[in-house]
Amino acid sequence: MRKIDVKKIKRQEACIWVFLVITLILLVLPLAVRTYVFADGEYRTARRVALYIYTYDELPSNYVTKSEAEDGSVQPADGRMIGGDVFAYEGAITALTDVRDLRECDVDYPEGENGRGAHRLVYAADGSQVWFTDDHYASFTLLSPWSLNAASNALWISFGAFLGLELGIAVAVCIFGDGKIFLENVRSVFIMGLIIAGVILLFVPVFIAFWIWYAAQRGIKDKASPEN
Numbered sequence: 001m002r003k004i005d006v007k008k009i010k011r012q013e014a015c016i017w018v019f020l021v022i023t024l025i026l027l028v029l030p031l032a033v034r035t036y037v038f039a040d041g042e043y044r045t046a047r048r049v050a051l052y053i054y055t056y057d058e059l060p061s062n063y064v065t066k067s068e069a070e071d072g073s074v075q076p077a078d079g080r081m082i083g084g085d086v087f088a089y090e091g092a093i094t095a096l097t098d099v100r101d102l103r104e105c106d107v108d109y110p111e112g113e114n115g116r117g118a119h120r121l122v123y124a125a126d127g128s129q130v131w132f133t134d135d136h137y138a139s140f141t142l143l144s145p146w147s148l149n150a151a152s153n154a155l156w157i158s159f160g161a162f163l164g165l166e167l168g169i170a171v172a173v174c175i176f177g178d179g180k181i182f183l184e185n186v187r188s189v190f191i192m193g194l195i196i197a198g199v200i201l202l203f204v205p206v207f208i209a210f211w212i213w214y215a216a217q218r219g220i221k222d223k224a225s226p227e228n
Helices: 006-033 046-056 091-095 150-176 179-202 204-224
Strands: 081-086 102-106 120-124 130-133
Touching: 006 150, 046 120, 046 130
Parallel strands: none
Antiparallel strands: 081 102, 102 120, 120 130
């Protein structure tokens, strides 16, 4: 009868737990750092407005055209943003895109000033491209859907790569090591993981309720403050 190496089994089980924890972290992080926008939301920063255009093919609800604003040369007094007018300054952007049906909108109004600042988005009317300029159309940077959530997307790739690494290690251990003991350890840790996941799921309704409340409070803050 073969002698069982208890220490080896414990080390193997500990490694499985470490990999499980890292996997859960890499699963949660992309969701936590991701930038979200919601229909009918009010947004003012370049990133969120650009993401809203890509998502809904239109500007957020807090935007008005120059003709709709009382004075198109300054920030609207009611905290709204100016945008949606046809882009009239072709300049440098003509060498960057073939799209000619372009619109413009203000973003990132300077705090404590009446002026509209120099930050703008120039976007295709169909929402297919969004460009950012911080020098009033002298230069442009393309804001792609990927770049707007680059950190989250990179973490998703890391998550997939780590899953592949885990699978490769598991296959290698089963082929070259004691596969039976390894699979027993995996099963026991997996069962414990399911129990933990079940306990977490009990708090999902509470989490959802909190998220709805938080989003509502954030929406109120966005409406009240041009900084966001």
